[in-house]
Amino acid sequence: MIRILLTNDDGIHSDGLIKLEEALREVGDVFVVAPESEMSGASHSLTLARPLRIRQIDERHWTVDGTPTDCVTLALHKILTGELRPHICASGINHGGNLGDDATYSGTVAGALEATILGVPGLAFSLVARENFDFTEAARFAVIAVRKALTEGLPEGTFLNINIPDGPIRGVRVTRQGIKNARPVISEHIDPRGRPYFWIGEEILEWDAAEGTDYWAVQQGFISVTPMRSDLTNHQAIPALASWDLLD
Amino acid sequence: MIRILLTNDDGIHSDGLIKLEEALREVGDVFVVAPESEMSGASHSLTLARPLRIRQIDERHWTVDGTPTDCVTLALHKILTGELRPHICASGINHGGNLGDDATYSGTVAGALEATILGVPGLAFSLVARENFDFTEAARFAVIAVRKALTEGLPEGTFLNINIPDGPIRGVRVTRQGIKNARPVISEHIDPRGRPYFWIGEEILEWDAAEGTDYWAVQQGFISVTPMRSDLTNHQAIPALASWDLLD
Amino acid sequence: MIRILLTNDDGIHSDGLIKLEEALREVGDVFVVAPESEMSGASHSLTLARPLRIRQIDERHWTVDGTPTDCVTLALHKILTGELRPHICASGINHGGNLGDDATYSGTVAGALEATILGVPGLAFSLVARENFDFTEAARFAVIAVRKALTEGLPEGTFLNINIPDGPIRGVRVTRQGIKNARPVISEHIDPRGRPYFWIGEEILEWDAAEGTDYWAVQQGFISVTPMRSDLTNHQAIPALASWDLLD
Amino acid sequence: MIRILLTNDDGIHSDGLIKLEEALREVGDVFVVAPESEMSGASHSLTLARPLRIRQIDERHWTVDGTPTDCVTLALHKILTGELRPHICASGINHGGNLGDDATYSGTVAGALEATILGVPGLAFSLVARENFDFTEAARFAVIAVRKALTEGLPEGTFLNINIPDGPIRGVRVTRQGIKNARPVISEHIDPRGRPYFWIGEEILEWDAAEGTDYWAVQQGFISVTPMRSDLTNHQAIPALASWDLLD
Numbered sequence: 001m002i003r004i005l006l007t008n009d010d011g012i013h014s015d016g017l018i019k020l021e022e023a024l025r026e027v028g029d030v031f032v033v034a035p036e037s038e039m040s041g042a043s044h045s046l047t048l049a050r051p052l053r054i055r056q057i058d059e060r061h062w063t064v065d066g067t068p069t070d071c072v073t074l075a076l077h078k079i080l081t082g083e084l085r086p087h088i089c090a091s092g093i094n095h096g097g098n099l100g101d102d103a104t105y106s107g108t109v110a111g112a113l114e115a116t117i118l119g120v121p122g123l124a125f126s127l128v129a130r131e132n133f134d135f136t137e138a139a140r141f142a143v144i145a146v147r148k149a150l151t152e153g154l155p156e157g158t159f160l161n162i163n164i165p166d167g168p169i170r171g172v173r174v175t176r177q178g179i180k181n182a183r184p185v186i187s188e189h190i191d192p193r194g195r196p197y198f199w200i201g202e203e204i205l206e207w208d209a210a211e212g213t214d215y216w217a218v219q220q221g222f223i224s225v226t227p228m229r230s231d232l233t234n235h236q237a238i239p240a241l242a243s244w245d246l247l248d
Numbered sequence: 249m250i251r252i253l254l255t256n257d258d259g260i261h262s263d264g265l266i267k268l269e270e271a272l273r274e275v276g277d278v279f280v281v282a283p284e285s286e287m288s289g290a291s292h293s294l295t296l297a298r299p300l301r302i303r304q305i306d307e308r309h310w311t312v313d314g315t316p317t318d319c320v321t322l323a324l325h326k327i328l329t330g331e332l333r334p335h336i337c338a339s340g341i342n343h344g345g346n347l348g349d350d351a352t353y354s355g356t357v358a359g360a361l362e363a364t365i366l367g368v369p370g371l372a373f374s375l376v377a378r379e380n381f382d383f384t385e386a387a388r389f390a391v392i393a394v395r396k397a398l399t400e401g402l403p404e405g406t407f408l409n410i411n412i413p414d415g416p417i418r419g420v421r422v423t424r425q426g427i428k429n430a431r432p433v434i435s436e437h438i439d440p441r442g443r444p445y446f447w448i449g450e451e452i453l454e455w456d457a458a459e460g461t462d463y464w465a466v467q468q469g470f471i472s473v474t475p476m477r478s479d480l481t482n483h484q485a486i487p488a489l490a491s492w493d494l495l496d
Numbered sequence: 497m498i499r500i501l502l503t504n505d506d507g508i509h510s511d512g513l514i515k516l517e518e519a520l521r522e523v524g525d526v527f528v529v530a531p532e533s534e535m536s537g538a539s540h541s542l543t544l545a546r547p548l549r550i551r552q553i554d555e556r557h558w559t560v561d562g563t564p565t566d567c568v569t570l571a572l573h574k575i576l577t578g579e580l581r582p583h584i585c586a587s588g589i590n591h592g593g594n595l596g597d598d599a600t601y602s603g604t605v606a607g608a609l610e611a612t613i614l615g616v617p618g619l620a621f622s623l624v625a626r627e628n629f630d631f632t633e634a635a636r637f638a639v640i641a642v643r644k645a646l647t648e649g650l651p652e653g654t655f656l657n658i659n660i661p662d663g664p665i666r667g668v669r670v671t672r673q674g675i676k677n678a679r680p681v682i683s684e685h686i687d688p689r690g691r692p693y694f695w696i697g698e699e700i701l702e703w704d705a706a707e708g709t710d711y712w713a714v715q716q717g718f719i720s721v722t723p724m725r726s727d728l729t730n731h732q733a734i735p736a737l738a739s740w741d742l743l744d
Numbered sequence: 745m746i747r748i749l750l751t752n753d754d755g756i757h758s759d760g761l762i763k764l765e766e767a768l769r770e771v772g773d774v775f776v777v778a779p780e781s782e783m784s785g786a787s788h789s790l791t792l793a794r795p796l797r798i799r800q801i802d803e804r805h806w807t808v809d810g811t812p813t814d815c816v817t818l819a820l821h822k823i824l825t826g827e828l829r830p831h832i833c834a835s836g837i838n839h840g841g842n843l844g845d846d847a848t849y850s851g852t853v854a855g856a857l858e859a860t861i862l863g864v865p866g867l868a869f870s871l872v873a874r875e876n877f878d879f880t881e882a883a884r885f886a887v888i889a890v891r892k893a894l895t896e897g898l899p900e901g902t903f904l905n906i907n908i909p910d911g912p913i914r915g916v917r918v919t920r921q922g923i924k925n926a927r928p929v930i931s932e933h934i935d936p937r938g939r940p941y942f943w944i945g946e947e948i949l950e951w952d953a954a955e956g957t958d959y960w961a962v963q964q965g966f967i968s969v970t971p972m973r974s975d976l977t978n979h980q981a982i983p984a985l986a987s988w989d990l991l992d
Contacts, residue, residue: 013551036533037561038297044352045291048689050794051437051445055509065533073432073448101365101478104292117349118432131938148492155485172494176481184321184366185936189299192931192945193544194875197299200321201936225494227485230349233424237403237475244396246420246473261799285780285809296937298546303757313781379690435688440681440697441792442627449688539789540848545782547933547941565849569928569944597861597974600788601813613845614928644988651981668990672977680817680862685795693795696817721990723981726845729920733899733971740892742916742969
């Protein structure tokens with residue numbers, strides 16, 4: 001029997017997680033280890049400065065008071081060990097897309113990344129919508145993608161960042177991470193005691209919709225599948241840097 | 249006059265930050281916007297689920313109750329705006345290395361990454377030591393690297409992840425991100441009320457010390473300079489994925 | 497129909513809360529507004545420095561990411577307003593006693609106190625046990641006490657701190673708050689990164705078991721009912737203080 | 745040499761704390777153990793669910809990432825032990841009054857309460873102002889009150905809740921805790937991601953300004969000194985409760 005680890009960054013109560021769990025039950029035994037509360041924007045953060053608590057809800061569900069990365073780490077090293085070690089890890093379905101640079105902020109993506117680092121193939125799923133989230137198509141595709149990843153095997157050190165458009169699906173495209181031109185919008189308010197506070201939001205100015213990017217695929221109505229790895233190196237910039245005389 | 253934004257993930261009281269500030273004062277006007285408390289392992293996380301507070305200490309120092317990414321975002325959009333907009337951003341000096349996959353967990357690296365996304369060249373500095381941190385050489389090299397980045401200009405969308413070895417410096421190498429073979433070690437304890445808690449640590453099994461990697465450079469006594477960008481795509485895996493029939 | 501507000505400080509998932517809810521359903525309509533996660537030792541703290549989130553689970557259950565005092569405040573001013581305003585508030589059942597000075601640290605007690613300040617009679621329930629919590633007797637007595645408080649009415653500004661002993665119940669005693677002679681025991685540990693942390697525990701040296709105190713009642717196998725109010729004044733000390741010449 | 749422990753709930757950077765420290769240096773050796781960040785409304789809460797960190801700034805200053813009660817507990821059992829054990833504890837000066845029921849929410853008051861429970865006489869100081877805090881008179885009176893408490897001794901188990909009015913001081917009154925008639929005002933907002941959040945504020949409707957209360961004293965321009973203890977019992981309500989037949 002196939003064992004599937006499920007996590008996310010919207011927390012155990014998230015509708016996207018529940019829908020993904022329901023769908024993946026037809027592929028294998030699903031075990032959920034997810035944040036107790038919402039962790040959006042958690043990125044690949046790992047909780048090192050404080051301890052973590054694990055709460056077992058039932059035989060298939062646990063919460064951790066930490067990030068998606070914490071959940072995957074504890075799942076693979078404390079909860080689902082030995083014979084329970086999962087064959088694959090699915091993260092999501094996120095409420096909102098993780099396209100372009102946003103992938104680097106995303107806890108959903110980080111869940112799949114951490115599984116990969118720890119030797120379990122990972123797939124991250126995000127629904128590109130802003131409200132009225134209908135996870136039907138995303139969950140349906142998750143079943144297909146997880147099955148394929150199990151039978152074909154993911155390339156060494158590679159995980160998949162999958163974004164599903166809202167509305168009718170025209171097909172699937174394998175893409176590269178695009179570039180977003182956005183501007184943080186910091187809203188400033190005064191609390192009831194007269195002190196200012198700031199809330200980070202964002203205004204998207206434009207997308208680099210070049211053919212082959214994740215954004216382009218979704219914009220055209222395609223599901224975007226981006227193979228990723230944990231390497232941030234800009235290999236093309238190495239020669240330029242090497243010409244600097246850095247010990248002058 | 250050159251304006252330099254300084255941040256880190258060890259917090260405003262960190263010795264590495266103080267040493268970097270002292271050193272960079274000879275390059276330009278230094279403005280520090282750093283986390284109020286330690287944020288190690290914060291990765292590229294952005295605080296979206298709660299508001300943030302800014303506390304001004306004096307004309308050159310502010311704290312934010314958030315992550316390095318929050319600090320850079322608020323610095324560039326609320327604190328150092330208009331004529332105060334910095335020419336460059338330095339993050340660190342981190343107490344400990346950020347080599348291999350660790351770069352993806354690092355708040356220090358994320359500070360430089362966020363500055364780059366927001367249009368300000370970024371450099372992250374980490375001292376590869378475990379204790380008895382002597383930041384002298386690291387601070388000295390930071391002056392050189394920041395000056396070079398200002399005069400040469402960093403390639404578009406590129407930031408630098410710089411790791412300085414402990415001990416005598418043999419020179420500088422431009423490197424790529426290496427691969428670490430590590431295992432999380434979860435220590436389990438019982439709190440005074442009888443309930444278990446878990447703390448994430450790590451045991452490093454081995455490093456891929458192939459020539460040209462960050463780890464190799466540091467191991468040989470060289471300062472490692474890795475050009476990075478925010479693209480997680482595994483471009484080499486695109487053809488393999490494209491051959492999958494994902495709509496079966 | 498009687499409407500009952502239920503809260504606690506062990507969080508919405510606590511067994512003591514679930515048992516109390518089941519029992520009180522025979523008295524009236526029960527509405528639960530409880531902390532999302534555990535808040536033990538929260539005392540009468542009110543969250544002023546940050547905003548709060550309310551999550552509705554179903555028509556009868558809400559969580560708040562704050563303290564019991566926050567829960568009661570939001571319940572009475574945002575959730576159960578107008579025709580839904582509750583007639584009474586029950587807090588608990590706490591896992592462990594709230595006897596002597598411990599009442600002043602207790603979030604369970606604070607829930608009943610806050611309800612009283614806001615005009616709704618409050619009762620706090622705690623089971624004096626350390627493990628193997630059997631809430632049967634405590635829940636049974638809660639039904640009796642809530643019914644009595646509804647029919648008799650609590651004295652103006654008064655709430656009840658009720659502690660139920662573990663094991664056979666000999667009867668009920670109306671008591672005063674006792675005095676505990678305890679010593680904090682601070683356990684000191686080193687985290688995986690080599691840095692110290694401290695955990696507050698406690699060693700109870702002895703109890704003032706004078707007749708009429710809460711501790712005495714529980715020790716003898718009686719349920720202890722202590723009428724309380726929000727007045728911390730030591731009235732007997734006023735004359736002594738008044739004789740000080742404080743403007744010398 | 746007299747040793748004085750100083751704490752507060754506005755945090756180590758608070759102006760009220762700094763002014764109190766400066767003033768009390770003429771009475772004895774002052775040691776500050778205060779929260780790292782603001783803890784207003786912390787009440788008598790004790791951090792039991794997670795560990796605490798102590799950061800030493802210099803020979804006279806430490807921060808704790810917890811509440812005033814945590815600070816006092818760690819100060820007396822980990823930091824200022826043996827020959828360093830303080831003779832007295834001062835908490836404050838709080839930015840804003842702690843009158844009436846507000847004393848039960850106050851971290852400033854709780855600091856003095858905790859010291860008293862742990863055997864060190866405690867005094868809490870609050871300046872009854874809303875803005876433009878001038879701590880001159882409050883700090884001056886703190887010196888007088890601490891000296892008196894050292895020479896006269898506080899009654900067993902008693903601590904002082906001292907509120908200083910803003911503006912000219914007419915004298916000092918020993919008072920009892922008054923009654924406030926207030927209404928929480930919950931402001932509701934929408935965050936940048938479209939989700940609601942709530943912030944607790946307060947509207948004061950009226951004060952019970954009966955002669956002898958803390959509020960009355962301050963309203964008349966007197967410093968209010970209220971002797972307090974940790975007993976919440978409403979002794980007058982015991983007979984009424986005793987007449988209930990609680991085992992029907």
